[in-house]
Amino acid sequence: MLINPRKASAEEAGDQDRLMALLAYLIGIIVPLIILLTDMKNRPFQRYHAVQALVAQAALTVVFFVLGLIPIIGCIAPLLGLAAFALFIYYAIQAYQGYYFEIPVVTAFARQQGWIA
Numbered sequence: 669m670l671i672n673p674r675k676a677s678a679e680e681a682g683d684q685d686r687l688m689a690l691l692a693y694l695i696g697i698i699v700p701l702i703i704l705l706t707d708m709k710n711r712p713f714q715r716y717h718a719v720q721a722l723v724a725q726a727a728l729t730v731v732f733f734v735l736g737l738i739p740i741i742g743c744i745a746p747l748l749g750l751a752a753f754a755l756f757i758y759y760a761i762q763a764y765q766g767y768y769f770e771i772p773v774v775t776a777f778a779r780q781q782g783w784i785a
Contacts (some may be wrong), residue, residue, distance in 0.1 A: 671769060671770040671771075671772060671775075672768075672769065672770050673762070673767045673768070673769045674767065674768045674769070675765075675766055675767055675768075676713050676766045676767070676768055680712060680713050681713040681766045685711055685713040685714050686713070686763065686764045686765070686766055687764070688703055688708060688711075688714045688717075688718075689713060689714060689716075689717035689718075689760075689763035689764065690760045690761070690763055690764040691760075692714075692717050692718045692721040692722075692760075692763070693717070693721045693756045693757075693759045693760035693763060694756065694757070694760050696725050697722060697725050697726075699718070699721075700718040700719070700721045700722035700725070701722065703715065703718035704718050704719070704722070712785075713766075713768070715784070716768060716784050717763050719778050719783045719784045720771055720774060720775060720778060720784065721756075721759075723774050723777060723778050723783075724756075724759075724771055724774045727773075727774060728752055732745055732748070732749065735748070759771070
C-alpha cells in the first residue's frame with residue numbers, strides 16, 4: 669500500500685521526530701504548521717512528514733468542498749471522510765514506525781514545488 673517505503677535511521681528519526689510525524693497526520697493542519705513554523709523544520713524526518721500531511725490535508729479539504737457542491741455525491745462525503753481518516757491513521761502509524769513513504773500525487777506535487785527532497 670505504501671509507495672517506496674524506506675526506514676529512517678535512528679539518528680534521523682528519534683522518538684520525538686516519530687511522535688511529531690504521527691501527530692502531523694492525526695491533528696490535521698495545526699501540527700504540520702507548528703513543525704514548519706518552528707525550529708522543528710530543521711529535522712528532516714519531521715519536515716518530510718509535516719509537508720506531506722499538510723499537502724494531503726489541503727487536497728482533501730478542496731476535494732470535500734467540491735464534493736459538497738454536488739448534491740448526489742455530497743451524500744457519500746461522510747463515508748469518504750471516514751475512509752480518509754482511516755488512511756491518515758495508517759500513514760500516522762507508518763510514520764511513527766520510522767518510515768519515509770510516498771503518498772500518490774501528494775508527494776510528487778510537494779517535490780515539484782521543492783518543499784521536500
